[in-house]
Amino acid sequence: MLELSAAIAGLVTGGAYALMGLSILLTYRLVAVVNFAQAAVGAFGAFAMVLLVEQGLPLWLAVLAGLGVGAAVHALVGLIMVRWFSGAGEGIKTAVTVAVYTSFIALGLRLFGAQHPHRFPKPFDTPAFTLGNVVVTWMAVITLLLAGLFAIVPVLLLRHTRIGVLLRALAERPQTAELIGIPVPRLAMAVWAITGAASALAIMIIAGQFASDFGSQALLITPALAAALVGAFRSFPLTLVGGMALGILQSVASTWSEIKEYRGVLPFVAILIVLVWSRRKERWDEFA
DSSP states (O other): OHHHHHHHHHHHHHHHHHHHHHHHHHHHHHHOOOOTTHHHHHHHHHHHHHHHHHTTOOHHHHHHHHHHHHHHHHHHHHHHHHHHSTTSOHHHHHHHHHHHHHHHHHHHHHHHOSSSOOOOOOTTOSEEEEETTEEEEHHHHHHHHHHHHHHHHHHHHHHHSHHHHHHHHHHHOHHHHHHTTOOHHHHHHHHHHHHHHHHHHHHHHHGGGSOOSHHHHHTTHHHHHHHHHHTTTTOHHHHHHHHHHHHHHHHHHTTOTTTGGGGGGHHHHHHHHHHHHHHHHHHHHHHO
16 A cells, blocks of 8 residues: 555656656757756746745746746757757757756756755645545646646647648758748747746646755756656657656655665666667667
């Protein structure tokens, strides 16, 4: 029963991991950048929200403002990429996001304080229903619904709409797309802004589950990348499954005294296993 309770508790964490992983995947699929700064961008939006709440602003207005901050900060990163690195390879773009990540960490700790954690509101932490004598909160339900939407909507958008065709052209042949008249910079900036807002939403959901300082929230990039790796940076459904599994596994591990102190390294273990497995597959193909 303890493990079942922990697994259900892990739905919120897993859903937020999946939401963040799907945001990273969406950025990669549409603008071909593995963005290491995405969690830090989300943390800017989440901390802007909590500061506004502390100043007395109604929660729903603060959430909208936080989403706007996440979108604006990520659009700024996108502007740098579009203006100065549009012709660079994926490796260079990824290296730029690592530099942006370290800069954002330093700036975030300066702006929001490293020694004074904030108390994040939990408006949906009330019971929704009971499953096997275990209470499921509205936060778990809402997080799962959001993660599901983020896994389904991009697939439908890319496959069945004209804007999806334009976005695929932007990701796969940006220079050709620009030559045939597609507004590449405008579309790219929209993608950066939307994924920034999604990252801010994911951090707002998960912030109350971890240490509420900027550095800890920005480190959530690790489980998010693990989720995206499970989906091989291609599959939205597998990224959803990877994020959910990781969150539930971490929560269940917290009930086992032998390994609970090491549950924080599980995302690194997941990344290592996925990378080793993918390399083994390539070796098998070579010998075949």
